[in-house]
Amino acid sequence: MRKVGKILKLTKGKLFVIKLNRKISVGSYLYDSSKKRIGAVIDLIGPVNSPYCISKPLVEKPEKLIGINVYVKLERRRR
Numbered sequence: 001m002r003k004v005g006k007i008l009k010l011t012k013g014k015l016f017v018i019k020l021n022r023k024i025s026v027g028s029y030l031y032d033s034s035k036k037r038i039g040a041v042i043d044l045i046g047p048v049n050s051p052y053c054i055s056k057p058l059v060e061k062p063e064k065l066i067g068i069n070v071y072v073k074l075e076r077r078r079r
Helices: none
Strands: 002-010 016-020 029-031 037-045 052-057 069-072
Antiparallel strands (some): 002 016, 002 069, 037 052
8 A cells, every 4th residue: 555645624515635645546545544445536636746636535424534644555557
């Protein structure tokens, strides 16, 4: 797993705003440090050198996750 950013806030529409420190793609799943799936990326926003992503939470109480680091699973490339 690779760290990709940190959850900054939860919007009124119950979406995460995440500050990214690595490139990820729309549709990627996000995980917490215990490898539990917590969200799915639905949009990338902001400037290229300082991106943010909008993520749909996949947990019951998303407000408890504000401030945690998020990760993506490393995928093996096919030849």
